[in-house]
Amino acid sequence: MKKIIFPCIVFLLLLSVQSFGQDVSFSQLYANPMYLNPAFAGTGTSQRIGMNYRNEWPGITGNDVTYNLSYDRNFIDSSNGIGILANREISGYSQEYTTYSLSIIYSHQFHIKSFTVSAGMQATYWNKSIDPTKIIYPDPIIGSVWPETEWLLRTSVSEPDFSGGVLVYRENYFAGFSVSHFTQYDESFTDVESFLRTKYIFNAGAMFHIRSITLSPTVLFENQGTFHQQEFEGYLTKGHLTAGVGFSFQEQAYNYYIEQGPDYFWWNDMNFTIGYQCKLFHIGYSYYTDLSKLTLATAGTHEGSLAFLIPYKLSNRHKVNGINCPSL
16 A cells, blocks of 8 residues: 555656656765765866765655766966766656656866865756656555556756855865756746746865864755755765764645645654774665655665776875865
8 A cells, every 4th residue: 555655655746746856865974075075076186987876765756866976176376276066856656757867067266275176067968758658547445557648748957057155174074065067948848837946055074184084064055946954964984894873854845736835744864873994985875765654665875886986196296275064
């Protein structure tokens, strides 16, 4: 019964009279830094090739799966950064929705006393499509039925998009602010508007060294349309191993019927992370769970990351002033 009820809820949210798009949120924030803030491009002490995988709610039909690939480096006396970010998301009750995006990122770093400031800009091309042959109505009484699809005005949406961010850091502290989706385009496939709302993120953290152990507390505040999130995480690193735990508080408002006003949903999550890091690569795994019985039906969220680090040849370059933050 649960395998039908949860997809029904998701499907109703997608067909709301007034709905707004929302981005995927990765739990391993700093294993996918340019997705968090374009100002992270080129701030590492090595070139980075990153791969991320996220599988949300694999225990039910209609789970969301996201793949992410990135590359960044700095150049010209280590004061400029470039990055490439590619993303693919598959979602929907029968995996009928697919989103592709490709981003080019540029950042510039400069110094104010003992602080380094990085400012980044991101240009993105989005494509969102729906496969009409896969659309199903999850009916809790008679099971799944294939509907008529005349209500579709189009099956693909492609738009340019722009984002920006700033990052301030010194040896053991950092803070950043980013704004995504300046264009706020309509991504709906029907005659009901559905806008990809502007996203605002503030993140900050610190590194404390206690003998052979490093403690890294971090915070994140995110707002996108009617979605609000506060996340608090802590990482412990000893040698090559890192372990982390985090708590997330989230709120989402859905407006099914304009005359009745919005309905609100609140939920709390907890995530656990473990990883291994060395000079040439980082690898990590996270398990994200809802703090309720809902997890028994959804099987939580699983996330993996792998980053390869390519050292710079510094013979003709200035020293790289890289950011010191968690790698997961």
